[in-house]
Amino acid sequence: MAEATVADAAVDPTALFEFLLRMGDNTLILGHRLSEWxxxxxxxxxxxxxxxxxxxxxxxxxxxxxxxGAVEGKGRSADDLAFLRDACEFRNLxxxxxxxxxxxxxxxxQFLFDAWHHLFLNALRxxxxxxxxxxxxxxxxxxxxxxxxxxxxxxxxxxxxxxSHGRMQGALDDLWPYTGEMFMNEASDAVLAAAxxxxxxxxxxxxxxxxxxxxxxxxxxxxxxxxxxxxxxKRGIHTEHLGYILADMQFLQRAYPGATW
Amino acid sequence: xxxxxxxxxxxxWRWLAEVPDPEIPALSVVDLGILRDVAWEGETLVVSVTPTxxxxxxxxxxxxxxxxxxxxxxxxxxxxxxRLSPAWTSDWISAEGREKLKAYGIAPPVDGTAADGxxxxxxxxxxxxxxxxxxxxxxxxxxxxxxxxxGSTPCKASYRCSDCLEPFDYFKCI
Numbered sequence: 001m002a003e004a005t006v007a008d009a010a011v012d013p014t015a016l017f018e019f020l021l022r023m024g025d026n027t028l029i030l031g032h033r034l035s036e037w038x039x040x041x042x043x044x045x046x047x048x049x050x051x052x053x054x055x056x057x058x059x060x061x062x063x064x065x066x067x068x069g070a071v072e073g074k075g076r077s078a079d080d081l082a083f084l085r086d087a088c089e090f091r092n093l094x095x096x097x098x099x100x101x102x103x104x105x106x107x108x109x110q111f112l113f114d115a116w117h118h119l120f121l122n123a124l125r126x127x128x129x130x131x132x133x134x135x136x137x138x139x140x141x142x143x144x145x146x147x148x149x150x151x152x153x154x155x156x157x158x159x160x161x162x163x164s165h166g167r168m169q170g171a172l173d174d175l176w177p178y179t180g181e182m183f184m185n186e187a188s189d190a191v192l193a194a195a196x197x198x199x200x201x202x203x204x205x206x207x208x209x210x211x212x213x214x215x216x217x218x219x220x221x222x223x224x225x226x227x228x229x230x231x232x233x234k235r236g237i238h239t240e241h242l243g244y245i246l247a248d249m250q251f252l253q254r255a256y257p258g259a260t261w
Numbered sequence: 262x263x264x265x266x267x268x269x270x271x272x273x274w275r276w277l278a279e280v281p282d283p284e285i286p287a288l289s290v291v292d293l294g295i296l297r298d299v300a301w302e303g304e305t306l307v308v309s310v311t312p313t314x315x316x317x318x319x320x321x322x323x324x325x326x327x328x329x330x331x332x333x334x335x336x337x338x339x340x341x342x343x344r345l346s347p348a349w350t351s352d353w354i355s356a357e358g359r360e361k362l363k364a365y366g367i368a369p370p371v372d373g374t375a376a377d378g379x380x381x382x383x384x385x386x387x388x389x390x391x392x393x394x395x396x397x398x399x400x401x402x403x404x405x406x407x408x409x410x411x412g413s414t415p416c417k418a419s420y421r422c423s424d425c426l427e428p429f430d431y432f433k434c435i
Contacts, residue, residue: 045408045409045411045419046409048409048411048412048413048419049409049410049411052411052414052415053411055314055316055317055318055415056314056315056316056415057316058316059312059314059315059316059317060315060316062315062316063315063345130346133346134345134346134348135345137345137346137347137348138312138315138345138346138348138349139315141348141350141375141435142314142315142415142435144375144376145376145410145411145433145435147376148376148410149410149411152410
C-alpha cells in the first residue's frame with residue numbers, strides 16, 4: 001500500500017500535500033464543530049445523528065491526514081497534523097469553521113458542504129492516485145448518508161412552520177457567501193488536475209448548483225442572489241473562529257506534549 | 262521449534278469465527294465480513310481487516326480482540342493490515358450473520374438500498390413510491406417507520422414498529 005504509483009511520482013508533492021490537507025482539514029474542522037452539539041441537540045435522535053456524522057468525518061480525517069503525513073515525508077502523523085499546526089497552516093473552507101448557530105443553521109451548513117463533499121468524493125474515486133481513490137471510495141459511501149439526512153432536514157425545516165422557514169432562510173442567507181470558496185481554483189489545483197489526481201474545483205459548480213437549487217426549491221427557500229464571496233481558508237487565511245476551535249481541540253497536546261492515553 | 266507445523270488457514274478462520282464484534286456481540290468478525298484475508302508470510306500470519314465505517318471506534322477494539330484470540334492459540338507473529346479497498350459493504354454480512362442479527366433484535370440490511378445521494382429517491386419516498394420496507398425483528402411486521410438516519414452506532418439507523426410499537430435498530434445498507 002505504501003508504494004507510490006507511477007502517477008504519484010509525476011505529481012509535485014507540495015501540491016499533493018496541500019490538497020490532502022484541504023480534504024483532511026475540511027472533515028476535521030466540521031467534525032469538531034458537529035461534536036460541539038453532543039449533549040445539546042434538540043432531540044436525542046438528532047444528538048446521536050450529529051455525533052455519528054462527526055465520527056465519520058473524524059475517521060475520514062485520519063485517512064486524509066495520515067496520507068498527507070506520508071506524502072510530506074517528515075514523519076508527521078495524522079495526530080501531529082491535527083494537534084500541532086497553527087491556524088495559518090489549516091486549509092479548510094471558511095464555511096466549515098462558521099459557528100454552529102441554532103440547529104437549523106448547523107443543518108444548512110451541513111447540507112451546503114455535504115452536497116459539495118458528495119460530488120467531489122465521487123469525482124475523486126477516479127483519481128489516478130490509487131490511495132486517494134481508495135479513501136474517496138470509502139468516504140463517499142458515508143457521505144451519501146450525510147447528504148441524504150441533511151437534505152431531508154433542510155426540506156422539512158424549510159417547508160415547515162413559519163418559524164422554522166424563517167430560520168432556515170436566515171441561515172442560508174448568512175452562509176451563502178461562504179459557498180463560493182468551494183469552487184475557486186488555486187494554483188496547485190491545475191497541477192493536480194493535469195495529473196488526473198483531482199478535478200479542478202470550478203468544474204463542480206454546475207452540478208452543485210443543480211443539486212442545491214433542486215433542494216432549496218423543494219424546501220421553499222429562496223436562493224440568494226449572486227454576490228461577494230468570502231475566501232481565504234484554502235490559503236490559510238481564516239476567520240477568528242478557527243483560533244477558538246484550535247484552542248479547544250489542541251489544548252491537551254499543547255499543554256502536555258506527547259501525552260497518550 | 263521452527264519445524265512445528267503452522268496452524269492451517271482453515272483452522273485460523275474457524276478460530277476467528279469465534280471472535281465477537283465488540284458492538285454487536287451476537288455477530289463474529291467473520292459474520293460481519295470485515296476479515297478480507299488470512300495468509301502466512303513465512304512465519305508471520307497476516308490478517309487483513311477492512312473497517313465498516315472509517316470512524317468506527319470499534320476498529321481498534323476489534324484488532325485487539327483478534328490479536329488476543331490468535332495469541333491465545335499460540336500464534337505469536339501476527340500482523341494486522343487495514344484494507345480500504347474494495348470498501349466494506351453490508352452485502353458482505355453472511356446469511357448466518359443476518360439471522361443472528363435478527364435474533365439479536367437488529368433488522369438486517371435490505372441489500373441494494375444504500376443512499377446514493379440522488380434527490381429523486383427522496384421524492385419517490387415522499388410520494389410513497391419507493392418506501393424502504395424494513396421488517397420488525399421482534400414481530401415481523403413491515404409497518405415500520407424510520408426515526409433517525411443514525412442509531413446507536415454509525416452502521417445503524419433507528420426505526421420503530423407501528424404494530425408492536427417497539428423501537429429497534431436497522432443495520433443500514435452501505
